[in-house]
Amino acid sequence: MTKRIKTYLLTGFLGAGKTTLLNHLLSRSKSELNYVIENEFGKSSVDAELVIKNYNKLFELNNGCICCSLDNELIEVLVQMIQADTLPDNLFIEASGVADAGQLASIFKREDVIQYFDFQQVVCMVDAENFEDRVQEVPEMFRQIVASDLILINKTDLVQEKYAESVKSEIESINPLAKTALTTFGKFDFDLFDSSAESILTKIDQSKLDAIKPAHRMKSIAMEVPFEFDRDQLYAVLSTSIFLYYHQLYRIKGFVKLKGEDQAVLVQSTGNKLTISNQYKKNESQKLVLIFIGRDIERKGIERLIHNAISSKLKASTI
Structure with missing residues (x-):
């Protein structure tokens, strides 16, 4: 019988900690042959740079949301896997923060896919700090849960x-x-992960999921930033923006150069908090880009934010 690849789907809304969870799982499985599929909402990738290399091959799907427009591209990647000389032991899929986990997992219920992929479970990360605000306004998050x-x-x-x-x-x-657990920095009891119970998707009525129609007004806007920022000014402009537009601007992430610093730094927001960090794997050819993800955001508004962040005088940011 053909070896079947154990498959895990990691889901959760923007900034919940999926990449951190993925790194824990890869570290735990580093003695095995691991493949990773990274999907981001939009055409530019940042998360792939943050995955610790305890994997053997990484595929990036960045043309949209993995749950809809990328179905064909995902199938193409799966076909590449099963044609390899040696099949991986595990496949970890980190879906975009607005992915439809039910629709994505349903691909692995297809008879032609079941022959090669042993779908284990859907793991959802929830940001405790932002759950109450987001669960009512973001249908995608509700569906993921x-x-x-x-x-x-x-x-x-x-x-x-x-x-x-x-x-x-x-x-x-x-x-x-579902099984639930409280975590910090994505650390949890791996016995929960190792459970061989049948996936919940075989037990729930798909029509109930379909009834929760996402009001998809999400956009991902990538801005190339080939110039140096003042650290304090960049922090002030972006942190003010995510505070003022908390219910509109859900996520900022990317790499920028700062005045007086040699290496690019990682900029990312979660909820209404912004961090600027040097703690990630260094890549001298790292593309300098900031990605903004939110509801009904517009490029002109994002351009104004960037302008405010590089102008000589600190200005209030507006979208």
């Missing part, structure tokens, strides 16, 4: 214990069939 087998409520160190427990209770009411 409903379709998941294991839900990890991450960043619990940033909220009170009582609040984290209330988030856990609400998630369990949304999806009573």
Whole structure:
């Protein structure tokens, strides 16, 4: 019988900690042959640069949301895998933050795919700090929770214990069939991950998922930034923007050069917090780009943010 590739789908809304979780799983499985599929919402990739290289091959799908427009491209990648001389032991798929996990996982229920891929489970990362605000306004996040087998409520160190427990209770009411756990920095009891229970997608009524129609007004705008920023000014402009437009601008991530620093730095936001960090794998040819993901955002507004961040005088940012 043909060896079947164990397949895991990592899902969760923007900034929940999927790449950190992926790195934990790859580190744990580094003695095995691991393939990774990285998908980002938009044509530019940042997350692939942040994956620790405990994998044997990485595929990037960056033309859109993996749940819809990339179905054919995903199948093409799967075909490449099964044609390899040696099949991987594991396939980890990190879907975009707005992916439809149920629709994506359904690909692995196809008879022609089942022959080669042994779908294990959908793991959903939830940002405890931003869950309450996002779950009501973002249908994609709700669908991800409903379709998941294991839900990890991450960043619990940033909220009170009582609040984290209330988030856990609400998630369990949304999806009573899933296993749930509170986590910090994506660390959790791997016994939950190793469970061989049948995927939840075989137990739930797909029509219930289909009834939750995403109001897809999300956009991803990539801006090349081939110039040097002042660290304080960049931080002030971007952090002010995500605070003022918290319900519109969901995620900023990318690499920039700062005055007085040799290496590009990683800029990323989660919720209303912005970080500028040197802690990532260095790549001298790293493309300098900032990616903005949000609801109803426009390129002209993003261009104004960049202009404010490089202008000589600090200005209030507007979208």
